[in-house]
Amino acid sequence: MSSNKKARTQPSYELVYWPGIPGRGEFIRLAFEAAGVSYKDVANESKDGIKSVTSLIAQESTGDSDGNPPAFAPPALRIPGEGRNGKALVIYQTPSILSYLGDKIGLAGNDEAEKAWILSHTLTALDLNNEAHDTHHPVAVSKYYEDQKEESLKRATDFRENRIPKFLGFFERVLKGNQEQGKGKYLVGDKLSYADTTLWHVLSGLEFAFPQEIKAIKGDYDLLFGAFYDSVKEQNGLKEYLASDRRQPFSMGIFRHYPELDRQ
Ligand SMILES: N[C@@H](CCC(=O)N[C@@H](CS)C(=O)NCC(=O)O)C(=O)O
Incomplete structure (x- = not known):
């Protein structure tokens, strides 16, 4: 593959976030889905994927072997090949991830x-x-x-x-x-x-x-x-995603339905 062609190919994106809830990971998922850009939702898609989250935020971590600093909390985005010396780049904080991605995926x-x-x-x-x-x-x-x-x-x-x-x-x-x-x-x-x-x-x-x-x-x-x-x-993209079973229902995450807290 010529280097030109490679430059135009999307890198592979890995979302590292708690499985089973929309949470703050959903802001990143919706951006990918709206842009029609594929990504791997590591913890939801792989057995033992939750380990990617727990090791990301391990309390003793001073960073990873690719030169990334430790991440405070999920969500994080891992992009193989986009870090220092061709290694993986890891960024965390929802708005930081969105602003990094925004340009690259046209949003x-x-x-x-x-x-x-x-x-x-x-x-x-x-x-x-x-x-x-x-x-x-x-x-x-x-x-x-x-x-x-x-x-x-x-x-x-x-x-x-x-x-x-x-x-x-x-x-x-x-x-x-x-x-x-x-x-x-x-x-x-x-x-x-x-x-x-x-x-x-x-x-x-x-x-x-x-x-x-x-x-x-x-x-x-x-x-x-x-x-x-x-x-x-x-x-386009969002409509299909929202109707799919990949869209996790709200439950006991950031948004919770406690009737006593609602208007009576
Ligand atoms: N401002 C951060 C907040 C990150 C955050 O609070 N993540 C939650 C999950 S949605 C978490 O696991 N926090 C662990 C903690 O704060 O100790 C962001 O937007 O990414």
Whole structure:
């Protein structure tokens, strides 16, 4: 194979993330699926794949033999051949992975301004994701929900009454401001980006975790729960993925449905 041809071939991508839940790995999966780029979901696809996750975050690790630093937490992306001296590159942190991949798989926008906005909106959607998680773990990540129920109720009430409207109102304004180009379907420019897939997943998680709340307020966000939500899930690649059994259902991960935390 000529070096030119090789340069145009996609490298093989390996997603390293906990098996059996969407979690933060889903943000990376949706980007690959939307771009039609193949990847290996190591822990879901191979027996003993979970070892790739546990060794990635081993507490004693100072890095791997390919020269990568230790990773704090999954998700991580491993790309053989793209690291130092032709070795494997390993990167972690969801937004860092998305911004690395965005350019390479065509989901990062058309110019420097679009690239920066796409990353900014992605970070904001991930902030919303983190705040949704904190509604059931407001005191300690290492403690059970059952040990922090009282605080969870307070946190979830504030989240529903103040934070959800602030975030959703913001994204509705973003869509409105970009309506000429994006037609309500895209946050930035005139095509799908990893900011769209990321926000979409957070919205679907909120619908799972707080169904009564979202049902009650949906109508206030015409674009977000209209053109945007519908068009992202109908995108080529995503539509097929979302209907497949590779899409893990929400359960007891970041988005959890505790009826007592929802609108009564
Ligand atoms: N900001 C990080 C958060 C990573 C994270 O919290 N990963 C979770 C799984 S979704 C985990 O296993 N965390 C272990 C820990 O924080 O100790 C990212 O977006 O990648």
